Amino acid sequence: MDSKKNKGKGVFIISLLLTLIFIFWGVFFTDNLTKVTNLIYNGSIDYLGWVYLGATLFFVVFSIYLLFSKYGDIRLGKKTDRPDFNTASWLAMLFGAGMGIGIVYWSVAEPVTHYTSPPYGEPFTVDAANTAMKYTFFHWGLDPWAIYTVIGLALAFFQYNKKLPAAISSAFQPILGDRIYGPIGKTIDILSIFATVFGIATSLGLGAMQVTAGMHDIFGVPNELFVQLIVIAVATVLFITSINTGLEKGIQYLSNAAMILSFAIMLLILVVGPTMTIIKVFFNTTGIYISDFIHMSLRLRPFGEGEWIASWTLFYWAWWIAWAPFVGMFIARVSKGRTVREFVIGVLVVPTLGTCLWMSIFGGSALDIVQKTGNNDLAKNITENVSLSIFTFFDYLPLSSVLSILGFAVVAIYYITVADTATFVLGMLSEGGTLNPSNKIKMTWGVIQSALAAVLLLAGGLNVLQTASIAAALPFAIIMVIMCFSLLKGLKSEVEVQKGNKRSMHQS
Amino acid sequence: MKLYQVRKGQFVYYNNELHKVYGVKPIYKKSVHLIRLRDLTQDLTNAVSVERYKPKEFDSFIFNHKAYTLKKDRKAEEGDYILIHNPMPDSLDTYSLNEIEMVEEVDKHGVITSNSHGVKHNEYLLMVPGRATNCHPIDYQNTENVETQSIDDIGFNNFSNPNNELLPTIGDVYKMLESDTSFEAMVVATTNQTVILGSGLELTQEELMNKDKWEFLYNLLDK
Numbered sequence: 001m002d003s004k005k006n007k008g009k010g011v012f013i014i015s016l017l018l019t020l021i022f023i024f025w026g027v028f029f030t031d032n033l034t035k036v037t038n039l040i041y042n043g044s045i046d047y048l049g050w051v052y053l054g055a056t057l058f059f060v061v062f063s064i065y066l067l068f069s070k071y072g073d074i075r076l077g078k079k080t081d082r083p084d085f086n087t088a089s090w091l092a093m094l095f096g097a098g099m100g101i102g103i104v105y106w107s108v109a110e111p112v113t114h115y116t117s118p119p120y121g122e123p124f125t126v127d128a129a130n131t132a133m134k135y136t137f138f139h140w141g142l143d144p145w146a147i148y149t150v151i152g153l154a155l156a157f158f159q160y161n162k163k164l165p166a167a168i169s170s171a172f173q174p175i176l177g178d179r180i181y182g183p184i185g186k187t188i189d190i191l192s193i194f195a196t197v198f199g200i201a202t203s204l205g206l207g208a209m210q211v212t213a214g215m216h217d218i219f220g221v222p223n224e225l226f227v228q229l230i231v232i233a234v235a236t237v238l239f240i241t242s243i244n245t246g247l248e249k250g251i252q253y254l255s256n257a258a259m260i261l262s263f264a265i266m267l268l269i270l271v272v273g274p275t276m277t278i279i280k281v282f283f284n285t286t287g288i289y290i291s292d293f294i295h296m297s298l299r300l301r302p303f304g305e306g307e308w309i310a311s312w313t314l315f316y317w318a319w320w321i322a323w324a325p326f327v328g329m330f331i332a333r334v335s336k337g338r339t340v341r342e343f344v345i346g347v348l349v350v351p352t353l354g355t356c357l358w359m360s361i362f363g364g365s366a367l368d369i370v371q372k373t374g375n376n377d378l379a380k381n382i383t384e385n386v387s388l389s390i391f392t393f394f395d396y397l398p399l400s401s402v403l404s405i406l407g408f409a410v411v412a413i414y415y416i417t418v419a420d421t422a423t424f425v426l427g428m429l430s431e432g433g434t435l436n437p438s439n440k441i442k443m444t445w446g447v448i449q450s451a452l453a454a455v456l457l458l459a460g461g462l463n464v465l466q467t468a469s470i471a472a473a474l475p476f477a478i479i480m481v482i483m484c485f486s487l488l489k490g491l492k493s494e495v496e497v498q499k500g501n502k503r504s505m506h507q508s
Numbered sequence: 509m510k511l512y513q514v515r516k517g518q519f520v521y522y523n524n525e526l527h528k529v530y531g532v533k534p535i536y537k538k539s540v541h542l543i544r545l546r547d548l549t550q551d552l553t554n555a556v557s558v559e560r561y562k563p564k565e566f567d568s569f570i571f572n573h574k575a576y577t578l579k580k581d582r583k584a585e586e587g588d589y590i591l592i593h594n595p596m597p598d599s600l601d602t603y604s605l606n607e608i609e610m611v612e613e614v615d616k617h618g619v620i621t622s623n624s625h626g627v628k629h630n631e632y633l634l635m636v637p638g639r640a641t642n643c644h645p646i647d648y649q650n651t652e653n654v655e656t657q658s659i660d661d662i663g664f665n666n667f668s669n670p671n672n673e674l675l676p677t678i679g680d681v682y683k684m685l686e687s688d689t690s691f692e693a694m695v696v697a698t699t700n701q702t703v704i705l706g707s708g709l710e711l712t713q714e715e716l717m718n719k720d721k722w723e724f725l726y727n728l729l730d731k
């Protein structure tokens with residue numbers, strides 16, 4: 001117990017220092033930060049891009065293996081535990097946590113951007129539209145959810161079945177034993193916090209950009225950096241107030257409201273948008289996504305420029321990995337009582353289908369508008385103002401003002417809920433996996449993550465966010481691969497324990 | 509009580525007895541799902557048939573056949589039951605109002621329950637086994653209409669059961685303390701107020717539960 005507490009202290013201080021150094025660097029040596037992150041970014045892409053591709057494909061294969069393996073019947077928790085939530089609420093929560101702001105931010109911008117500058121082939125063509133949808137499915141489909149499956153399952157299994165603290169290092173207990181409480185465990189936890197802070201700062205940065213864009217669209221507020229920084233400041237005050245006044249219950253209600261609103265918007269667009277096209281896009285793209293999956297998963301351009309892959313596929317893989325401890329922790333918390341098989345179906349298969357449906361509705365409708373009107377300027381306008389893209393898209397649909405207001409509400413709510421939940425996760429991770437992180441530590445992380453989002457925006461907006469998250473997530477990608485083997489070892493021992501139990505029951 | 513006021517977790521009186529709402533399903537005619545605290549049997553009813561009760565310190569009630577008194581003057585320890593009466597769950601917590609959970613670990617900020625919840629010290633009331641002397645029994649809304657026999661059945665007089673059980677039950681083995689010779693006997697029959705021991709000795713429940721005179725050893729069925 002003492003070792004756990006000491007571990008918590010060290011982890012908190014070192015990870016805080018590392019993040020503060022980064023913020024200091026960003027504020028006072030902005031150009032230097034941009035230069036160095038670019039250097040790391042280019043190095044990661046040129047020399048280590050294959051690590052991301054290989055690791056992520058491995059997670060998909062590993063998750064599918066778990067689905068059909070003999071470990072599928074193992075229950076997360078005691079054998080008598082049953083899920084806290086019914087399946088529909090559980091799936092809705094997973095979907096909201098896993099994608100959140102990103103899905104609103106990119107669902108229009110990404111397909112249209114791929115349409116205007118595709119990974120291969122001619123832009124502004126029917127082929128480009130199909131490729132655009134295919135890659136959108138790819139970036140938001142099985143791969144991110146497989147990353148979440150691996151980390152969520154590992155966290156849940158070691159927390160509930162092995163009764164270990166809610167820390168990433170706990171997932172390495174079968175390999176490291178009690179060394180999870182020593183320097184190796186600390187290093188793992190520090191890296192996971194570092195990756196998480198960057199993943200969350202990236203999302204908060206995107207969120208602030210989109211909240212500002214929404215205010216610009218609805219209220220005419222200028223869409224500029226200064227307003228984005230004000231948005232970050234106001235949100236920080238709001239969620240820090242919630243931490244101190246025990247309004248977390250309210251945050252849960254907000255989170256549920258965001259999910260309900262998201263589904264309402266999705267259904268509304270399905271009805272008022274080009275319904276038949278959306279259905280066709282869903283079926284057609286699902287087909288080409290499945291058939292081209294392996295090619296897309298391993299696609300690098302050894303004899304040419306790999307810029308497209310770097311700025312899209314590798315960015316996403318890094319982003320999902322950086323986002324993984326946070327989402328994994330959430331998924332683990334809501335999945336107690338589920339079996340491994342239920343877990344994999346719920347976290348890998350169903351949300352993938354849901355995301356593909358969402359992307360077909362938003363992306364398919366946007367591409368339909370761009371294609372039908374032959375309006376290449378509209379496409380360019382969307383790609384040049386990514387944070388405004390969803391509002392630009394709403395303008396072309398009936399009930400546009402209702403959709404804009406609903407869309408703005410969803411983004412604003414997601415922003416607050418993500419920031420609030422992130423402080424809790426960072427608190428847990430940096431205090432040795434305790435389920436009672438102190439308010440002081442939660443508030444510290446709240447301020448830090450907002451400051452980091454602000455610094456990254458100041459340093460150069462989205463590009464620096466992308467480079468920073470790729471750099472921060474790389475070591476964690478390797479940690480996650482090792483985590484799979486550790487999980488397998490843990491599951492194997494659990495099967496033996498359960499077999500042993502049965503035997504002793506029969507004998508008695 | 510109007511439906512929108514009925515929430516999951518609330519303590520309510522239904523048929524004059526203390527229940528907990530474990531679910532509200534508004535589209536059904538019998539929309540309120542209840543669980544009776546004393547024996548965990550389930551009931552279905554509607555919002556107008558229940559009346560809310562907010563548990564507070566020194567309230568005592570039977571939960572799953574055992575009596576407890578709510579206290580907040582001491583922190584929970586490992587193995588204690590807590591009633592989460594002031595839930596302020598963090599974003600990832602899944603507990604809600606009036607959940608009864610067992611404590612697995614205690615730290616300076618709060619407790620961690622066997623259900624993997626981190627609960628702060630100001631969020632719960634400790635459920636101390638037995639009925640404290642100055643407690644306020646809340647098992648019935650209106651005790652005037654309840655027959656004395658029924659009140660006794662749920663242990664209103666049970667202040668000092670050595671095994672935290674409600675009353676002596678068949679199979680309990682007791683040892684007489686104030687006796688020159690060793691005397692042990694098992695409870696073989698009980699009536700409303702009377703307990704009959706294996707030797708044919710008849711005595712009241714209160715007499716048998718007097719710690720100075722009798723010591724509870726074990727229950728035959730637990731062995």
